Amino acid sequence: MFDRDPAGVRIELRELTKHYPGQPAPAVDNVSLDIPAGELVVFVGPSGCGKTTTMKMINRLVEPTSGQIRIGGQDVLGLHPDELRRHIGYAIQQVGLFPHLTVGQNVAMVPKLLGWPAAKVAARVEELLELVSLDPGTFRDRFPRQLSGGQQQRVGVARALAADPPVMLMDEPFGATDPITREHLQNEFAKLQKQLRKTIIFVTHDFEEAIKLGDRIAVLRERSHIAQYDTPANILAAPADDYVAGFIGQDATLKRLALLRVEDVPYESPLPDPALPAVAAGAALREALDAMVARGADRCSTPSGVITYAELCAAVGPGAATGTATATGTAANAAQEEVTAGDR
Amino acid sequence: MTFSEYVVSRWGTLSLAAAEHALVVAIAIGIATAVGVGIGLLTYETPKARGASLALSAGILTIPSLALLTLLIPITGLGWGSTLIALTGYAFLPIIRNTVTGLRGVDAATVEAGRGMGLSSARVLLRVRLPLAWPLILAGVRISTQMLIGIAAIAAYVDGPGLGNQIFEGLARLGSVNSLNATLAGTLGIVVIAVLFDAGFSAVRLLTTPRGLRVRP
Numbered sequence: 080m081f082d083r084d085p086a087g088v089r090i091e092l093r094e095l096t097k098h099y100p101g102q103p104a105p106a107v108d109n110v111s112l113d114i115p116a117g118e119l120v121v122f123v124g125p126s127g128c129g130k131t132t133t134m135k136m137i138n139r140l141v142e143p144t145s146g147q148i149r150i151g152g153q154d155v156l157g158l159h160p161d162e163l164r165r166h167i168g169y170a171i172q173q174v175g176l177f178p179h180l181t182v183g184q185n186v187a188m189v190p191k192l193l194g195w196p197a198a199k200v201a202a203r204v205e206e207l208l209e210l211v212s213l214d215p216g217t218f219r220d221r222f223p224r225q226l227s228g229g230q231q232q233r234v235g236v237a238r239a240l241a242a243d244p245p246v247m248l249m250d251e252p253f254g255a256t257d258p259i260t261r262e263h264l265q266n267e268f269a270k271l272q273k274q275l276r277k278t279i280i281f282v283t284h285d286f287e288e289a290i291k292l293g294d295r296i297a298v299l300r301e302r303s304h305i306a307q308y309d310t311p312a313n314i315l316a317a318p319a320d321d322y323v324a325g326f327i328g329q330d331a332t333l334k335r336l337a338l339l340r341v342e343d344v345p346y347e348s349p350l351p352d353p354a355l356p357a358v359a360a361g362a363a364l365r366e367a368l369d370a371m372v373a374r375g376a377d378r379c380s381t382p383s384g385v386i387t388y389a390e391l392c393a394a395v396g397p398g399a400a401t402g403t404a405t406a407t408g409t410a411a412n413a414a415q416e417e418v419t420a421g422d423r
Numbered sequence: 424m425t426f427s428e429y430v431v432s433r434w435g436t437l438s439l440a441a442a443e444h445a446l447v448v449a450i451a452i453g454i455a456t457a458v459g460v461g462i463g464l465l466t467y468e469t470p471k472a473r474g475a476s477l478a479l480s481a482g483i484l485t486i487p488s489l490a491l492l493t494l495l496i497p498i499t500g501l502g503w504g505s506t507l508i509a510l511t512g513y514a515f516l517p518i519i520r521n522t523v524t525g526l527r528g529v530d531a532a533t534v535e536a537g538r539g540m541g542l543s544s545a546r547v548l549l550r551v552r553l554p555l556a557w558p559l560i561l562a563g564v565r566i567s568t569q570m571l572i573g574i575a576a577i578a579a580y581v582d583g584p585g586l587g588n589q590i591f592e593g594l595a596r597l598g599s600v601n602s603l604n605a606t607l608a609g610t611l612g613i614v615v616i617a618v619l620f621d622a623g624f625s626a627v628r629l630l631t632t633p634r635g636l637r638v639r640p
Contacts, residue, residue: 140539161541171539172532173530175535177536177537177551178533178555179555188540189541192541222638224635224639225639235536238536
């Protein structure tokens with residue numbers, strides 16, 4: 080349906096507006112946004128800011144008042160809405176599984192609508208259930224009411240992926256689960272997306288989730304006005320204004336440390352030192368900092384070498400996110416230390 | 424003559440009356456279900472049409488059955504015709520009401536997911552809303568049936584079919600031979616029919632409710 084290049088399809092929103100009749104102001108006002116192919120873009124903003132409405136215009140569950148939507152170069156508003164939706168994965172917070180159909184039948188719905196042969200549908204159901212870590216033998220013939228919340232969310236994601244759509248729309252798909260399950264689902268989904276590289280629009284009001292999953296984040300204010308649209312690291316390093324800063328909260332630097340891996344900073348020595356607090360390979364710098372603070376040390380050991388507190392500071396110092404960390408590292412260190420001294 | 428002797432001696436008349444009673448109710452329920460569910464499907468989304476259909480069917484139910492049957496005599500005459508029309512009219516309210524409530528009560532998220540997946544509105548209605556509303560629709564039909572079995576007794580006044588004739592004959596001759604037996608036979612016959620219909624509905628409910636709605640978590 081859409082022209083796919085190897086990276087997937089890109090989505091372009093142009094001057095998109097939704098004005099409900101009888102409302103004084105538009106719900107979504109003149110939004111223009113480019114979503115690169117194969118990236119996960121998070122719309123984050125307070126309740127009622129129009130983020131869900133903006134998303135629902137893309138699969139035309141909400142018809143735009145004016146503006147343009149292009150998916151893979153194709154003008155979406157010129158397509159039949161039902162046909163369009165069969166090629167866009169859709170997952171919502173309440174999941175909305177069909178309670179009278181089995182898990183397998185739920186997942187098979189769209190492929191069947193698209194006229195896939197039965198054998199291909201059955202194979203696809205099997206493949207998808209495995210992809211979302213549900214054993215097909217156990218779960219295929221169960222009914223949604225027999226599943227836990229987390230399992231239902233997985234089936235919801237599998238169902239959205241069923242016909243291998245190049246584009247997915249996800250509206251707080253993990254919002255209704257308990258914190259532990261949510262974290263687990265987020266991690267699994269992040270891993271899945273690395274492998275699938277779908278073009279995804281993900282709506283949430285949880286900024287932590289946005290940082291964790293997003294390739295880019297669009298911070299929205301009321302009427303879906305874009306306050307800032309950038310990578311998580313750039314938004315954390317340089318929030319556009321107080322509104323965005325308010326969303327990030329007081330611990331922007333810690334959040335940035337959570338985005339960086341121990342492999343991202345230069346090692347002081349290439350050998351691990353068993354005398355120092357240790358963190359695992361691939362751990363976030365935030366964990367490294369945690370280990371140092373806990374032991375009162377200024378360095379810690381990873382399997383591939385020793386990293387220092389100074390390097391940690393350099394990695395998140397001013398200018399670090401734009402890629403000039405090494406050039407300004409020393410100055411940043413000095414500034415950081417001054418601030419720390421001032422705090423005392 | 425004891426009651427059992429009465430039943431045995433009049434078995435032919437009684438069983439025919441009972442069969443007719445059951446038949447007239449079954450036909451009226453059949454028509455009312457087809458029309459009522461149809462009206463529910465057509466009007467559940469439009470508040471005005473929905474309100475009108477519910478008000479009209481509720482209005483019919485407020486007319487006393489004796490009055491309605493009598494009013495129908497000049498139009499459809501005595502016997503089956505008037506009986507069927509009156510019974511069908513009385514059956515609409517529970518059926519339309521439950522159909523509308525059932526269709527509207529389907530979880531909004533389930534419908535939204537269906538729409539978002541690319542199911543047309545007709546498919547959402549027939550493959551999602553209707554199966555999920557079915558247990559409630561069936562409950563409406565069941566209530567209507569129980570109601571009609573009782574009302575059908577009154578049809579004897581317009582020379583209609585059924586066990587009502589036994590009851591009214593008995594009451595008219597109260598004190599004379601077999602009058603109590605006739606009234607009792609008619610009344611008990613109606614109770615038996617009601618119990619049998621209800622058992623039938625239990626079976627239908629069990630066989631037609633989607634398994635996914637019956638399973639325990």
